[in-house]
Amino acid sequence: MSLKCGIVGLPNVGKSTLFNCLSNAKAQSANFPFCTIEPNVGVISVPDDRLTKLVEMCNPRSTVPATVEIVDIAGLVKGASKGEGLGNKFLANIRETDAILHVLRCFDDDNITHVDTTVDPVRDMEVINYELQLKDLETVEARLAKTEKAAKAGGDKSAKMQLEVLNAYKEALLQGKAARSVVIEGKEEEKFARELFLLTNKPVLYVCNVDDASAVNGNHYVEAVREAIAGEGADLMIVAAKTESEIAELDTWEERKEFLEEIGLSESGVSRLIRAAYSLLDLQTYFTAGADEVRAWTFMRGTKAPQAAGIIHTDFEKGFIRAEVIKYEDYVSLGSEAAVKEAGKMGVEGKEYVVQDGDIMHFRFNV
Numbered sequence: 198m199s200l201k202c203g204i205v206g207l208p209n210v211g212k213s214t215l216f217n218c219l220s221n222a223k224a225q226s227a228n229f230p231f232c233t234i235e236p237n238v239g240v241i242s243v244p245d246d247r248l249t250k251l252v253e254m255c256n257p258r259s260t261v262p263a264t265v266e267i268v269d270i271a272g273l274v275k276g277a278s279k280g281e282g283l284g285n286k287f288l289a290n291i292r293e294t295d296a297i298l299h300v301l302r303c304f305d306d307d308n309i310t311h312v313d314t315t316v317d318p319v320r321d322m323e324v325i326n327y328e329l330q331l332k333d334l335e336t337v338e339a340r341l342a343k344t345e346k347a348a349k350a351g352g353d354k355s356a357k358m359q360l361e362v363l364n365a366y367k368e369a370l371l372q373g374k375a376a377r378s379v380v381i382e383g384k385e386e387e388k389f390a391r392e393l394f395l396l397t398n399k400p401v402l403y404v405c406n407v408d409d410a411s412a413v414n415g416n417h418y419v420e421a422v423r424e425a426i427a428g429e430g431a432d433l434m435i436v437a438a439k440t441e442s443e444i445a446e447l448d449t450w451e452e453r454k455e456f457l458e459e460i461g462l463s464e465s466g467v468s469r470l471i472r473a474a475y476s477l478l479d480l481q482t483y484f485t486a487g488a489d490e491v492r493a494w495t496f497m498r499g500t501k502a503p504q505a506a507g508i509i510h511t512d513f514e515k516g517f518i519r520a521e522v523i524k525y526e527d528y529v530s531l532g533s534e535a536a537v538k539e540a541g542k543m544g545v546e547g548k549e550y551v552v553q554d555g556d557i558m559h560f561r562f563n564v
Contacts, residue, residue, distance in 0.1 A: 200495070201266040202474045203294035204404075207321045209309055210302040211406040211438040213237070216269035218441040218467050237269040243475045243482075243493070244468045247525055247555060251484060251491045254532070261492040263482050265474050268294060288332055288396070296400040296477045298470070299325065300438075303418035304408040318405065318418050319425045326375065329396040334370045336395060337363055355385065362386055366395065377401075377430050400477045401431040404470065412437040413461045434473055436466035481554035484525070485509075486534075494558075502550040506560040516564035520546045525555035 204212045219241050242262040252260050270290045291297065301318035341363045348356035365379050375397035381390045390398070403426060405419045415435045423433055444465055447453045457465060479498045483505060484491065496505050507514030522544040523537050531537050552558070 200296065200475060200478055200480060201268065201294045202296045202298050202477070203268045203270050203291045204298045204300060205270055205291060205325060206300035207302070207324065210300050210321065212300045213269055214438040214442055215300060215404070215406065215436065215470075216267060218438065218445050219267050219471065239267050239269075240264050241267055241471055243471055245482065245493060247482075248484065248491065248493050250529060251486045251557075254529070255486050255488060255491050257486075257488055257491045259490045261490065263475065263493040263495045265471055267298075267474070288329075291329075291396060292394060294399065296402070296474065298402050298404050298474060300404045300406055301418075301422060303405040303416060303422070303435075304411070306408075316418070319421050322403070322422065322425065326397070327373070330370050330373065330375065333376055333395045333397050334367065336393065337366050337370065340393065341367065355389075358383075358386060359389055362389055366390075366393075370397070375401075375429060378428075401429075402470075402473055402477055403431055403433045405433060405435050406438045407435055409437055409440045409460060411435070412440055412466070432473065432477070434466075434469060436470055438466075441465060441467050481552075483552055483554070483556045483558050485559070486528070486557050496552060498554075500552050501548065502546055502552060502558075502560075503548050505552045505558065506562065509560070512564045513560050513562045516562035517548065518561040518563055520550060520552075521559040521561065522546050522550070523557040524553075525557060528557055 204216055206212045216237060216239065219239060242264055245262065248260070248262055268290065299322065301322055302316055303318050305316055341360070344356055344359045344363060348360060362381060365381075366376050369376060369379050376395040377398050377400070381387050403422060405415065405422055407416060407419065411419070412435065419433075419435055426433060440460065444453050444456055445467070447456060453465070457463065475495075480495050481498050482493045482495060484493055486492075494505070494508050496508060502520040503514045503517040506517050506520065523534065523542065524544075527537050527540075527542045528534070531540055531542065534543075537543050
């Protein structure tokens, strides 16, 4: 399972600078709109101290971390839902992502032009959200027209349910709310809602791009954004993209650590952002650990053992017998799998076991 996040925002808010910090791929960065025309894609390892510790203990021949795919998409402008600027291309690219990292400019700099001349992250946020809502409204109304015909014809038994979901979305969108603000109950309803692929139904993390001095506590722009998104069901984090780009240029970990300490941070914003992107869709990690390989496997919170086994290989799920489970804390404190077994700390779990974040798993199966 992989997570694909799209970095979006108005032109010149720091999207490509942030992407360059996240990825080894170097997106062009310039002081004019539409610098990024083709989406830049980077596959980035999820920082995880547990994986590092397991590698130290097992000394494996190979190590495979969990990853996040980050897509840097062209800046959006007013009218994008109608094809203005690179709107159609932007909307096509964002539709393919699982989650959205919405970058907002929360700093003043006379040397970097703003597409609307003044710095106002709440206004900028509303521009993009409005365009996404308009596109979703277009999608919902088109589907409503088809569904109403099916309901009148009487051939579609689920048409009533679909009409209720569509009307709930339409009402929210007309009020200027995101589709994710609508609470959908029932398995069939949830399945239908997912199939609509609404842009404003995607999980969102608002990334406030600040100046160096605001990297720790933020500023009045950040507080304005925080207030504006209250109740939206979205998260917010603070990153100083320019500072992060300077950190990325340093050669050693010690130099980076010293730089961070000087500005009052214990960890880089890039590391925090990658983990936030990973958890945005409620994803967690289990491990397999041994002399051959230590590997992090991504799964959705609430996944049961057979389905978690299927992430490794479909045969593991088909022929699932049991899962041998070691808690990460037990593995580290006791020092080895053999010591865990000797201490009676290895769990033997069946098909109903819900895998927990950090579990070290070994699956028994027969096909």
